[in-house]
Amino acid sequence: MDHEGLSKILKGLSDPHRIKIVEILSCGERCACEILPHFTFTQPTLSHHMKVLMDCGLVNVRKEGTWSHYSLNEKEWTTLVEMLSLLGSSTGDCICLEENPLGCKKS
Template structure:
């Protein structure tokens, strides 16, 4: 089973592409047809399909077909989980990972 760090690192890797970040921003306004998304970029439909596949594979985007067109929307549950994960990583909390073990330097201090 993949750890929360492995799962989320795949999502962050997917978001490491500026075009994919822009796609997420576009989808934050609501569901969009592939043709509407494509209007915001200077790349081809196959390139858009690749970006959408990456975003769907990591669970941030969902797709439904309507005729010959694909309609995409954010998976808000997974998006919210990602935001919470990042907030927990950068915020000291009671269940912080560093509180799971005693600091090595405290145990091996040099006098």
């Protein structure tokens, strides 16, 4: 599992505004002008939140002239769901065996 990548994604989602942005984008591609009315902050603040979501790979941007259209990166969302399901799972290879070849004590 890519612990660094997962941590970066979870940090990207660690703000309630960004979670709401993701929820808005789950309805499909949206222009920034369609996202902003859902919040009380300014356009530069929205740009900051969008940059964080793009930097962690969860959101794509498509430029059309001066307009930015945002959408969810479906591949990254699928990977995130898979990583989270493995994180707390008792199936698969135990990380203890990788880091401690002498054995792993599972409860």
